[in-house]
Amino acid sequence: MTAQNPQPQTESAEGHPGLLGAADIRRIAAEAGVTPTKKFGQNFVIDPGTVRRIARTADIDADSTVLEVGPGLGSLTLAILETGASLTAVEIDPPLAERLPNTIADRMPEASDRFRVINRDALKLTPQDVPELAQAEAFTLVANLPYNVATPIIITLLERFPNLTGFVVMVQKEVADRLTEKPGSKIYGTPSVKLQWFGTAEKAGTIGRHVFWPAPNVDSALVKFTRTHTDRTEEDVRDRERTFALVDAAFAQRRKTLNAALRKVLPKQAFESAGIDPSRRGETLTIDEFRTLAQAARDLERDPESTEADR
Structure with missing residues (x-):
């Protein structure tokens, strides 16, 4: 044609x-x-x-x-x-x-x-x-x-x-x-x-x-x-990668509480720092709450003494 x-x-x-x-x-x-x-x-x-x-x-x-x-x-x-x-x-x-x-x-x-x-x-x-x-x-x-x-x-x-x-x-x-x-x-x-x-x-x-x-x-x-959001810096990208890692871990065992599902990847003190109840399940969290948890974990990594004290 x-x-x-x-x-x-x-x-x-x-x-x-x-x-x-x-x-x-x-x-x-x-x-x-x-x-x-x-x-x-x-x-x-x-x-x-x-x-x-x-x-x-x-x-x-x-x-x-x-x-x-x-x-x-x-x-x-x-x-x-x-x-x-x-x-x-x-x-x-x-x-x-x-x-x-x-x-x-x-x-x-x-x-x-x-x-x-x-x-x-x-x-x-x-x-x-x-x-x-x-x-x-x-x-x-x-x-x-x-x-x-x-x-x-x-x-x-x-x-x-x-x-x-x-x-x-x-x-x-x-x-x-x-x-x-x-x-x-x-x-x-x-x-x-x-x-x-x-x-x-x-x-x-x-x-x-x-x-x-x-x-x-x-x-x-x-x-x-x-x-509505763009990762503009390398720190933004690392922030996203940390957050997505928590999301993946939480939903890999979605029937478990956050405390149980994230036990191997997140210090227990991070929940208190983020103001998030560890007895909740991942399916109840927004992306902002997952991000807050990831940021709390990052801050604890930068302050190892507080993490050690929590243990």
Whole structure:
């Protein structure tokens, strides 16, 4: 297909010129010899209305710089480019990364100069890999994330890119619940706490299974995040690493009290210094309370005499 002689829009893409419908997705996959794989957590969106909804929720426009992780066959990619935004896509599957520029050239050629795709694992992505993002004043993550690695990707990108100021991602509904949960819930856990370090997250709607090919066995949901904190110094980074280590330890044994779960990594006096009851469980603490505990432990390390006296 070319811009001069476009193919008729499929029924599912009617009213969404340039975007991909179910028939388009299957055709492109067949031409590229691509079959969705569980290895990469691939479930391709076949509904143009859904991808346009994601782009709209992200509040992006021609002034926006966007990162997409896992663009697949290009459904969401085209919806992002339709807003006028500049887009860098990171795709782990080589055949998909190779095919994607052709899809953009066919369906939305005027956007080709605002688009770049690299074949990389998002968990290994560094600012050196994407200088156009690293040098931007700010950028937004907009993605349909693979279910099996959604949380690690989000936390890793926030850690490595201080100018990642927000995101809208589609993830498994259970993951969305965990990312946005508050203290005291049974599903409040490590992802809930760690994301609080960087900012605030909220659910922005649910997505049914029928918009995917192949259809997953679970429903999906949108999560919208706004960054409110950036680690600007090496001490900030060490502070985060100490805090996250406590979070990991507390939730590794979430049914135990803090006193029992953190016994090997935290001096007992730290609870008193932080003003936190050691009989509480990790699932009741906010990120600020975990941070206060970590800071108390750091201060005790700097004053070994007080720690020794406590023993």
